[in-house]
Amino acid sequence: MNRFGFFILFIIIIFSSKKLYSKNIKVCSTCEFKSLEMAIESSCNYDSIIVEKGIYKEFNIIISKPLTIFGKGTPTIDGNYRGEIFEITSENVTIEGFNIINVGESFKNDNAAIRIKNSKNVTIKNNFFENIFFGIYLEKSSFCKIYNNSVTGKATEELYSGNGIHLWHCKNILIENNIIKNVRDGIYLEFSNQCNVINNISQNNLRYGLHFMFSNDDTYRKNNFQNNGSGVAVMFSRNIEMLDNVFQENWGSASYGLLIKEINDSKITNNVFLKNTLGVNMEGSNRISFKGNDFIKNGWAIRVRGASYSNSIVKNNFINNTFDISYNGNINKNLLHKNYWSKYNGYDINKDGIGDLPHRPVSLFSYVVNKSPGAILLIRSLFALILDFSERAYPIFTPTYLIDNEPSINKSE
Amino acid sequence: MIKILSYCFYDITRGYWISIYLSFYLFLGFGLLFLNNDISSAIITLMNIVIYLVPFISLIFGLTYYYSSREFTELLLVQPLKRKTIVLGQFLGVSICLSLSLVFGLSIPFFLVGAYNIENIFDLFVLIVLGCFLTFIFTSISYIISIMNDNKIRGLGYSILIWLFLSVIYDGFLMSFLIYFEQYPLEKISLAFVLLNPIDLARTLMILNLDISALLGYTGALYKIYFGTFNGIIVSSIILFIWLLAPVILMLRIFKKKDF
Known part of the structure; x- marks a missing residue:
């Protein structure tokens, strides 16, 4: 056998071994597992759970083992405003292709649609979030990827609303290609280092499009911040x-x-x-x-x-x-x-x-306005114009x- | 009165000064709209020009018209006519002529160029209304000056002085006042100052309608609240009307008592 044949054999062995040890679990209204929670309970590490199209009324789903959860035809997970929806405490979890709606408001727990706690290598992609309090909440996690999500909140007042993507004590997080609208802070980073925020759209948010606090060595590029309370802080x-x-x-x-x-x-x-x-x-x-x-x-x-x-x-x-x-x-x-x-x-x-x-x-007028802000009242007046002109010709002040x-x-x- | 008004109207429209005035606005409007692809900034530039130019032109035009038609006025005085009708007819003739050229000169370019939306039309409408108010106010002031002064040079001097005072010097005083007393809460006092000067009042009303009002920021929040609410609009329009009526009444009284 030549080298190429070995290579093919190797690939086949790898794929078949994965097939051998991890299984696919289906969730739908007519399957063995009718709810995601049941499916997760009976799954083993590194299984894939495939959720068929439909509406699933579930909340406080805790994922404590490495799993891939895939929504086929964007199934809806409706939290019914009763609490959080996903809580991920394990490493190597992927959540993909869901429509996650109706997260309960809580001022004690900061309820989130997906909370990632003390974890690594979690991927959240291609999801839609609607009517959320907090969207994706990462706590003390690292090397996570959050991309191609759309987060839409219903924030009307700063005090009673949450953030779209919230990072707390995180490291090496990639946030890419997300669209975040109508929340308090679109993306919020606190004590989070080496994070990349790339190509997101953050608009119509109540406070900031993107907010950094005590976070070092981060990069954000190619984002669009439009019509927020303030763009980026x-x-x-x-x-x-x-x-x-x-x-x-x-x-x-x-x-x-x-x-x-x-x-x-x-x-x-x-x-x-x-x-x-x-x-x-x-x-x-x-x-x-x-x-x-x-x-x-x-x-x-x-x-x-x-x-x-x-x-x-x-x-x-x-x-x-x-x-x-x-x-x-x-x-x-x-x-x-x-x-x-x-x-x-x-x-x-x-x-x-x-x-x-x-x-x-x-200009002299801007200097005056800086000294006594009340003078802004004279903006666009002939006097301000003359002032600027004469100062430019002969600067004194x-x-x-x-x-x-x-x-x-x-x-x- | 209508007869005098219409005579005065035809007299002015036959002259070429009014067509220069009209074509100036047409030229300005077309130029700004073609050169500037942003309509709202074109309106801001128009505002800067209209708010200061309209008072000046009204003063000078009213003055020269009164002086040049002085013999005709004396002729009318010989007729069995009330003095009130004579002066009112002439005043209205002049100010309506000026206002009409403002209205057409500003609106024709806008509707011909056609790049507008409802908000811009509203801004333009506010600008035109304020411009007409200023025309009436300053034409009546020019009549007061010219009735009181038979000497043309002195009349011209006074009207330029008044224009300079209201458009520049007043703002200078206001600014030094604001700087000098910056430690005190000055919002209400400066609001009163703004209401007392028709040019400032028109400028502030216009700015609050445009999106540069955001620059007023925290310090200007009071103005926004004041002028933005229904009460504020009522009060400021009442004051504009007072500014319109007071000089006219004064003009009538002076004209009645004048010894020709």
Whole structure:
């Protein structure tokens, strides 16, 4: 026998051995097992449970052994508002293809549609969650994958609602391709490190689209945060990478695209901030690099509050914002360099793509508004316009150190 | 009165200044809508122009019309006509002419270009109504000035001064007031300040209708609550009407007592 034959034999042995030791258990209204709970009880480790199409009224299903639970034709698990639906306490569990609805509200237990507790290698994919309190709740787990799910809540008030995907003390979690709507926080990470949040859509959430607390070394990219109370809040964390996200239409009297508070050493690259009341609100944050972001039509593009040191804002595009930058206090080694400003009215005689005159992004009116917020009442008034014009011609009040010495003439890609 | 009004109306529409005024708005409207693919920001730009330009043009136009038709007014005074009807007819003729060119000049480009939705139409409607109010208010002010001053240069000076005061200097005082007393709760006082100046009132009413009102944020929440509720709308329209009526009544009284 040649090598190829051995290979085929090997494959056959592997597959047949799996067939030998793990069995498929069917659940349907006419099968031996009519409920998922019964099927799980009589299953062995590494069995597959296939649930046929139908409605199953079950709750508090505890999965304490490694199983693959597969819904054929998206069967519905209806919790009847009585408690949690799945609780996974074992490693290597997969839940796929279900429509999970009606999770009971509880303020003592934070009821979730799927709770993953002290576990590893759990995969939750291709599920629909509706009328949930908390969606997927991971506690002290690691190496889990959550993808292609759709989570829709019914949140109306912040106090009485839960989060879409909630991580607490987790590590190495992948959250990909999910759609999360109408919950309190779309995705919430607390004490969770090395997590990846990729390509999700989080919209119409009451509070934040994505919320970090005390979580380090995480990456989120290619997500879309639209029309949330605020887009993303990153607080008390470090080494967060934010790439290629879109923050849009987080519009209201107290809305942010991105709220950064007490975070260090992070990168904000190639994001788009479109039509937010406040594009980025930064407070007590150090060594953050903004690069290649587009700030378009925001009320304020970037607002820097106190105690922010050594941040760099390089090669970003500031296009048609009402105020580009608003600043409290000193410049604190923060750097503005080679950005494109749609408000720049200098010239470029030697055609090297860099404006020959430096640009001051803080207008006098925005400076005044920063000092006494009541003056915002005069927005769009002729007086404010004249004020800005005269200050630009002959700067006296606006901070001289806040300056982009080499403003770009063309939008950077 | 209707006869004087219609005569005045035809007299103005035959002149070329009013067609310049109309074509300016047409040009502006078309230009903004073609250059700007975002209708709501076009409306914001229009607002900036309309709120400040309308008072200025009304003042100057009212003034020049009164001075140029002075002999005709004297001729009418010889006739057995009430003084009230003469001045009211002329005033209404001027302000209706100006308002009509504003209405057509702003609405024709919008409906011809056609890229609009209900919200934009409502914004435009509010803008036009506020513009008409400002036209009437400032035409009557210009009449007061021109009746009181036979000297044309002095009349022109006063009206430019009034325009400058209400559109720029007043806001400057308001801003320094807000900065100086920033420690105090100023919302209600500044609200009163806004109500006292027709240009500020029109600007605030317009901004609260547009989506940049979100920028007012926490500090502006009171204005939003005030102007957004039914009571607020009633109160601010009453004040607009007072602004409309008070100068007219003053104008009638001055004209009655004037010795020609």
